[in-house]
Every structure is written in C-alpha cells, then in structure tokens.
Amino acid sequence: MTTSLQRRRYLQYGLQGLLGLGTLSSADWLQAQERRAIVLGQSAPLTGPASQLGLQMQAGAKLFFDALNSSGGVGGLPVVLRTMDDGYEPERCKANTEKFINDEVFALFGYVGTPTSLAALPLVNQHKIPFFAPLTGAQSLRDPFSRWVFHLRASYFDETALIVNQLTQLGLKRISVFHQNDAYGQAGLSGVQRALKTQNLDPLAVATVERNSVDVAKAVKALVQGQHPDGIVMVSAYKSCAAFIREARKAGYGGVFYNVSFVGTQALSDELGKDAAGVVVSQVVPYPMGQATGVVAEYQAALQKAGGDGKPNYTAMEGYLAAKVFTEGLRRMGAKPSRESLVNALEGMRDFNAGGFRVKFTPQDHVGSNFVELSMLTGDGRVKR
Structure with missing residues (x-):
C-alpha cells in the first residue's frame, strides 16, 4: 500500500516528469518508486x-x-x-x-x-x-x-550604464525613457537615471506602458511629439516595445532605440520584421549565432x-x-x-x-557575472555585434 511518505517522495522526485506523461503499468509504477x-x-x-x-x-x-x-x-x-x-x-x-x-x-x-x-x-x-x-x-x-x-x-544597472555611455559618447544627450509600469520598468528607469546622473544629466521625458499591453499611443505622444529626443531607452517586453517603435516611426521619429536584454532579442526582431533595422539591444550572455567555441x-x-x-x-x-x-x-x-x-x-x-x-559566486556575492555588450538588429532578421 502506498504510504503518505511514498506519496510525498512521488511528488518530491517528480515521477511524472521523469517517466513522461504516458500511462504507467503497475510494474513501471512500482519500479518508479525506487527511482529518484x-x-x-x-x-x-x-x-x-x-x-x-x-x-x-x-x-x-x-x-x-x-x-x-x-x-x-x-x-x-x-x-x-x-x-x-x-x-x-x-x-x-x-x-x-x-x-x-x-x-x-x-x-x-x-x-x-x-x-x-x-x-x-x-x-x-x-x-x-x-x-x-x-x-x-x-x-x-x-x-x-x-x-x-x-x-x-548582469544587472539592469550594468546594462543601462553601457547604453547611456554609448549614447553620450556619440554626443546624444537628449535621452528619453519608455518603460513598463511595474517593478521591471522602474528598475530600468532607475538604471538610466543613475547612469545619466554621473554626467549631470536627467531623462528628457519618461512615459509608461502597462504590463502585457500594447497600448502605446500616450507614450508615443509624450516622448516623440514636441520632445525630439536623440535616443529612447526602452524597458519593456518585446510586443510593447515593437508597438512603440512602429508607432514612433509613423509619427516621424528618426532617433535611435535602445533596449535592455529582457526585451527578448529574437522575439523583438520577429515582431518588427524589416522595421527592426538599427534597433539596439544590450546583452548579458555571449553571442549565440555564427561560428563559435x-x-x-x-x-x-x-x-x-x-x-x-x-x-x-x-x-x-x-x-x-x-x-x-x-x-x-x-x-x-x-x-x-x-x-x-x-x-x-x-x-x-x-x-x-x-x-x-x-x-564567480562567493558567500557575500551571489551575482555570477557582470558581462554586458551591445547588439544591433537588422531588417532581415539578423543580429549583429
């Protein structure tokens, strides 16, 4: 008879995940009890x-x-x-x-x-x-x-610091922020503000989008019309970022778009198609395409x-x-x-x-890597470093 302890072990050791979703015979089930x-x-x-x-x-x-x-x-x-x-x-x-x-x-x-x-x-x-x-x-x-x-x-502080550094090195100092209206978006906004502060700058303008929404009309109006930023740093997921980029370009915006890694690089490229050309995304893991070691x-x-x-x-x-x-x-x-x-x-x-x-992990530091680099999307579905 299956005891309570056996049932707990069944759950703990993931019998279904281990053996697949098919029907188990009695013999298979009994043998599985001994597996972990x-x-x-x-x-x-x-x-x-x-x-x-x-x-x-x-x-x-x-x-x-x-x-x-x-x-x-x-x-x-x-x-x-x-x-x-x-x-x-x-x-x-x-x-x-x-x-x-x-x-x-x-x-x-x-x-x-x-x-x-x-x-x-x-x-x-x-x-x-x-x-x-x-x-x-x-x-x-x-x-x-x-x-x-x-x-x-790496952290969003690391990513946004690299983004702001490149923008300002290019002489682009009128920087606005489009971010998701939640803890993720606030984390990215804080990173941009922190990076700009080191250069005695502030965001030109800030606008938000709700999580799991593509309602970007107000954000496009707030950031593009009358503001004319050199660049827009985006801190949201791929669907809302793609919607914003498309609408901003329709509104005549000709500046640059920078995204943090969480946007989902491939997903953003797929959403934008040819409109992805020139969009920049910061990355926290190595380039996964092309010849590699x-x-x-x-x-x-x-x-x-x-x-x-x-x-x-x-x-x-x-x-x-x-x-x-x-x-x-x-x-x-x-x-x-x-x-x-x-x-x-x-x-x-x-x-x-x-x-x-x-x-590298230590008892005092559980952040394994600070690796960050920038990539750029093309209009034909590729990603360049």
Whole structure:
C-alpha cells in the first residue's frame, strides 16, 4: 500500500516528469518508486504577450538537461525541469511557487521577469529554497542580499550604464525613457537615471506602458511629439516595445532605440520584421549565432542534435548557460544532496569557466557575472555585434 511518505517522495522526485506523461503499468509504477530525480520548479510565461521569453528560456535549459540525463544525470540522478505557466502575472507566479514548495521540489530555476520573481521572493526566503538564475537584472532582487538567491546575469544597472555611455559618447544627450509600469520598468528607469546622473544629466521625458499591453499611443505622444529626443531607452517586453517603435516611426521619429536584454532579442526582431533595422539591444550572455567555441558551440551542437526548427537566440542561450552552471553546483554538492549543500557548493564557485563565460559566486556575492555588450538588429532578421 502506498504510504503518505511514498506519496510525498512521488511528488518530491517528480515521477511524472521523469517517466513522461504516458500511462504507467503497475510494474513501471512500482519500479518508479525506487527511482529518484532532482526536480526543479520554473514559473514562466508560456502564454500571453511575453510567452516567447518563457518558452525560449525553458527550451534552452531543457536542451542542456536532456543531454545531461542521457549521459546519466548527476550522480545517477536525472534533473527534471517542471515548468508552470504564469502568463507574466505576479499572482499566478506566486501560486505556482506555492505549489512547487508544497510538492517539495529541490530548487527553483529560471523564473522569467521582475514582478513575477518579486512575488516569489518572500516564499523563497521563508522556505529557504534555492532560487537560481531568474531572467531579470532588477536590483530589488539583489538588494537586500538573500542567501537563497543566485543571479547568473548582469544587472539592469550594468546594462543601462553601457547604453547611456554609448549614447553620450556619440554626443546624444537628449535621452528619453519608455518603460513598463511595474517593478521591471522602474528598475530600468532607475538604471538610466543613475547612469545619466554621473554626467549631470536627467531623462528628457519618461512615459509608461502597462504590463502585457500594447497600448502605446500616450507614450508615443509624450516622448516623440514636441520632445525630439536623440535616443529612447526602452524597458519593456518585446510586443510593447515593437508597438512603440512602429508607432514612433509613423509619427516621424528618426532617433535611435535602445533596449535592455529582457526585451527578448529574437522575439523583438520577429515582431518588427524589416522595421527592426538599427534597433539596439544590450546583452548579458555571449553571442549565440555564427561560428563559435566553448559554451556557445555546445549550445549550437545541442540545438542541432535536437532537430526541429529551433534557431539560436539569446534567451535560450541564457537558459542553456543557467542549466550548465546550476549543474556544476549540483556536482559539487557531494554525496548527500540538500538545499544547504547546493548553496554551499555554489558559493564555492569562485572562478568557474563555463566555456568562455566566467562565473564567480562567493558567500557575500551571489551575482555570477557582470558581462554586458551591445547588439544591433537588422531588417532581415539578423543580429549583429
């Protein structure tokens, strides 16, 4: 008879994720009771206006974990990624996180977005569960410091500092900001203001768009008509940014558009088509296209082996890289895996070379990288560095 403890282990070790969604025979089910897996919970937008960010982040991580499991996993344990859709809405993300915690997943991995990650953060700290590589650069998830939160990517402060530096070096000092009206947008705006302040400048004008909305008419009017900025820094997701760019150009704007990485580079390019030409996006992971070495070559090879019509993109590259670094932490845990031993292992990664992308964690600093560079979109669907 299945005991309560067995049922808890069934949930903890992700039986369904391990064996697939097909019907299990009695023999398979009994054998599965003896199996274990390292189960990770991911809340991300799989539907809605930000869905490409979640789908690509999930796809990149899955590429790595699938290859890892085919070669024996970590210490004989497969790593199972359970992803739940939150539609890029904080309350749904909170509910997903509560379910993951009740199901006793080992860690939370690859959440997508600032407002959603912030909704999960109190639960992370309360239940002391590792929260690894959220797709956000917001300072509010880094300060105050949490022992349970690990960031792979550079911050929005890093990204906006590079953007403002390039604009001002080009003599473009009339800079406006278009941002999402939530914690993510505020984080980007704060970064721009912070970078401009070092040069005794302020944003020329600021306008917002609601999360999961493409209602940009008021923002276009506020930023373009009568203001004539040299450049507009954009801090939103791909659909709203694409809508703003199209409408701003229709209104006669001829300046430059700069986006932070969370916009979703490939998704923005797909949305804009030929109108993508000249749009700049800051990046926090290596260029995933073209001839490559190291972790980028590994990612490209895994993508090719998987088949299908998937093409290299930055968000999936981030998911793949996050899975690789997380797995290194698992390997360093020792013979008795636990959440505490995972945190200790990650904090011991003082100089991990993940194939040309260096990661450094310490007990006092859980931001693994400050890597940032700029890319430019073309009108034929390419991305140039």
